[in-house]
Amino acid sequence: MIEVKNIYKNFGSNSVLRGVSCEIRDGECVSIIGPSGSGKSTLLRCMNLLEEPTWGEVWMGGKLLTPVDPYLHPDVIRASRTFRALSGSMEEADAIRKIKAEDLLREKRAAEGKDYLAVMKRIYEENHQDIDVSRQKMGMVFQHFNIFPHLSVTENITLAPVLLGKMTKEEASERADELLARVGLSDKKDTKPNMLSGGQKQRLAIVRALAMEPEVMLFDEPTSALDPEMVGEVLEVIRDLVKGGMTSVIVTHEMGFAREVSDRVLFVDGGVIAEEGAPSELFDHPQNPRAAEFLSKVLR
Amino acid sequence: MTDFISKVIELFSTGKYMSSMWQGLLVTLEISVAASVIGLLLGTLAALAMISKKGGWMKIPKAVAKIYITVIRGTPMALQLFIMMFVIFAIRGFPEILTAILAFGINSGAYVAENIRAGILSVDIGQTEAGRALGLNSSTTMIRIVIPQAVKNVIPALGNELIALIKETSIVSMIGMYDLTMAAKVVGSGNNMASYVVPMSVAALFYLAMVYLLTFGIKKLEKRLRSGDRS
Numbered sequence: 001m002i003e004v005k006n007i008y009k010n011f012g013s014n015s016v017l018r019g020v021s022c023e024i025r026d027g028e029c030v031s032i033i034g035p036s037g038s039g040k041s042t043l044l045r046c047m048n049l050l051e052e053p054t055w056g057e058v059w060m061g062g063k064l065l066t067p068v069d070p071y072l073h074p075d076v077i078r079a080s081r082t083f084r085a086l087s088g089s090m091e092e093a094d095a096i097r098k099i100k101a102e103d104l105l106r107e108k109r110a111a112e113g114k115d116y117l118a119v120m121k122r123i124y125e126e127n128h129q130d131i132d133v134s135r136q137k138m139g140m141v142f143q144h145f146n147i148f149p150h151l152s153v154t155e156n157i158t159l160a161p162v163l164l165g166k167m168t169k170e171e172a173s174e175r176a177d178e179l180l181a182r183v184g185l186s187d188k189k190d191t192k193p194n195m196l197s198g199g200q201k202q203r204l205a206i207v208r209a210l211a212m213e214p215e216v217m218l219f220d221e222p223t224s225a226l227d228p229e230m231v232g233e234v235l236e237v238i239r240d241l242v243k244g245g246m247t248s249v250i251v252t253h254e255m256g257f258a259r260e261v262s263d264r265v266l267f268v269d270g271g272v273i274a275e276e277g278a279p280s281e282l283f284d285h286p287q288n289p290r291a292a293e294f295l296s297k298v299l300r
Numbered sequence: 301m302t303d304f305i306s307k308v309i310e311l312f313s314t315g316k317y318m319s320s321m322w323q324g325l326l327v328t329l330e331i332s333v334a335a336s337v338i339g340l341l342l343g344t345l346a347a348l349a350m351i352s353k354k355g356g357w358m359k360i361p362k363a364v365a366k367i368y369i370t371v372i373r374g375t376p377m378a379l380q381l382f383i384m385m386f387v388i389f390a391i392r393g394f395p396e397i398l399t400a401i402l403a404f405g406i407n408s409g410a411y412v413a414e415n416i417r418a419g420i421l422s423v424d425i426g427q428t429e430a431g432r433a434l435g436l437n438s439s440t441t442m443i444r445i446v447i448p449q450a451v452k453n454v455i456p457a458l459g460n461e462l463i464a465l466i467k468e469t470s471i472v473s474m475i476g477m478y479d480l481t482m483a484a485k486v487v488g489s490g491n492n493m494a495s496y497v498v499p500m501s502v503a504a505l506f507y508l509a510m511v512y513l514l515t516f517g518i519k520k521l522e523k524r525l526r527s528g529d530r531s
Contacts, residue, residue, distance in 0.1 A: 050429055136435030146430035150448045159444065160434035205430075212434060
C-alpha cells in the first residue's frame with residue numbers, strides 16, 4: 001500500500017528523519033510510537049507529502065509520489081558521469097557503493113549529463129502520480145482535528161467528495177448521514193462544529209476522511225489533544241475501523257491501544273526506526289535499549 | 301453663536317451654496333467608491349501573489365506585488381497623485397476624475413493587499429493541511445476553506461482602510477479638483493459668509509456622516525459573519 005524508501009527530512013539544519021524505510025501492507029494496522037521530537041509525526045506526514053521528504057521516495061499503491069531519488073535506482077547511478085569516471089578504476093558494485101556512501105551525486109544534477117537526467121525523467125514519468133490524486137485515497141486525521149469551522153457538520157463531510165466529483169450532492173449527504181450515524185453524531189448534522197466537544201470533533205474528522213472512501217487512514221496523534229474522558233470514544237471508532245480491515249497507520253502515545261489493535265509497531269527514535277515488530281514482541285521484549293527505556297517510562 | 305447658527309441656516313437654505321457642496325460631495329463619493337473597488341481587486345491579486353510559494357512561474361507576479369506594495373506604501377499619497385496627474389496621465393482631455401480614481405485605487409490596493417495577506421495568514425495552517433489531505437488542490441483549498449475564514453478577520457482592517465481612503469480623497473483639492481473640501485473652500489471664500497468656518501464645518505459634518513455610515517455598515521456585516529459561527 002505505502003512504501004517509504006530511505007527518506008530524510010531536514011528542517012533547516014535540523015534533520016528530523018535520517019534514513020527511514022518502511023512498508024505498510026494492505027489491511028495492516030501499524031502503530032508508530034516513540035519519544036516526542038523523535039520524528040514519528042513527520043514520518044506519517046511524509047506518507048501523504050504534507051511534509052516533502054528532503055531525500056528518498058514515497059510510493060503508494062505502486063505509484064511514486066515524490067521526485068526520483070537517484071540513489072534508489074542503480075540505473076540512474078549507472079547513467080551518471082560520476083559513475084562513468086569511477087567505473088574505469090573499480091568494480092561496478094564498488095563504484096555504486098562509493099557514490100551512495102560518499103553522496104557524490106547530489107550536489108550537481110545537471111553536471112551528471114543528459115543520460116542521467118533522461119533516466120531520471122523516464123522513471124518519474126512511468127511511475128509518478130499527482131499528489132492530489134493520491135491523497136484522495138489516503139485519509140488523514142490530525143491531532144487538532146482541523147474541522148472546517150465555517151461549514152456545518154454535514155458540509156464538512158460532503159465538501160471534498162462533491163468538489164472532487166466523487167459523488168453528487170445528494171449522494172454525499174446520504175453518505176454523510178450514514179457515517180454520522182456510525183459515530184453517533186446524527187443529531188448534530190446541521191450544527192456548526194464549534195458546538196461540538198473535542199471527542200465529537202475528532203469523530204467528525206474521522207468520518208470526513210472516510211467520506212472519500214480512502215484505501216488507507218493516517219492518524220496523527222488522534223487523541224493527544226482530547227480531554228481524558230473523550231479519548232475512549234475516539235479510540236472506539238478507530239478500533240472499529242481497524243477491525244473492519246481498514247489499512248491504518250497510527251502515531252500515538254496510547255500504548256495500550258497500540259498494543260491491542262496493531263499488527264506491527266514501529267519504534268522511532270532520533271529520526272530512524274530503532275526497532276520494529278509485533279506488539280507483543282516489542283512491548284514485552286524490546287531489543288533496542290532506547291525502546292526499553294522509553295517503554296519502561298510510559299508503561300509504568 | 302447665534303451668528304454661527306444663522307450662517308449655517310443661510311448656507312443650507314441658499315441654493316447655489318448647497319449645490320456647490322453637493323457637487324463636491326458627489327466627486328468625493330465617486331472617487332472613494334470607484335477607488336475602493338479598484339483597491340479591493342488590486343489588493344486581492346497582490347495578496348494572493350504575495351502568499352504564493354516561491355518558485356515556479358509565480359515568482360514574477362510575487363516580485364511585482366512586492367515592489368508595488370513597497371513603493372506605494374513608501375511614498376506620500378499627494379506625491380503619487382501629482383505623478384499620476386502631471387506625469388503619467390498628463391494627456392490633454394484625459395478626465396481628471398479618472399486619474400484621481402486610479403491614483404487612489406492603486407494606493408489603496410497596496411494597503412488592502414497587506415490587510416488581506418494578514419487575514420489569510422491568520423487562518424490556522426491546519427485548515428489548509430486538512431483541505432490538501434482530502435485531495436483538494438491548493439487553489440480549491442484557498443477558495444473554499446481559507447478565504448471564507450479569512451474574510452471575517454479582514455473586515456475590520458478593510459473598514460479602516462476605506463475610512464482612511466474617504467478622508468484622504470480630500471487632497472485632490474490640492475490639484476484643483478472640485479471635491480467636498482474644495483467646495484467648502486470655494487463657498488467660504490467667494491461669498492458674504494465672511495469666513496470659512498461655516499462651510500468648513502458643514503464639510504466636516506458630511507465627511508463625518510459618510511464615515512459614520514460606513515462604520516455602521518461594517519459593524520453590521522462583521523456581526524452577521526461572526527454570528528454565523530455560533531449558530
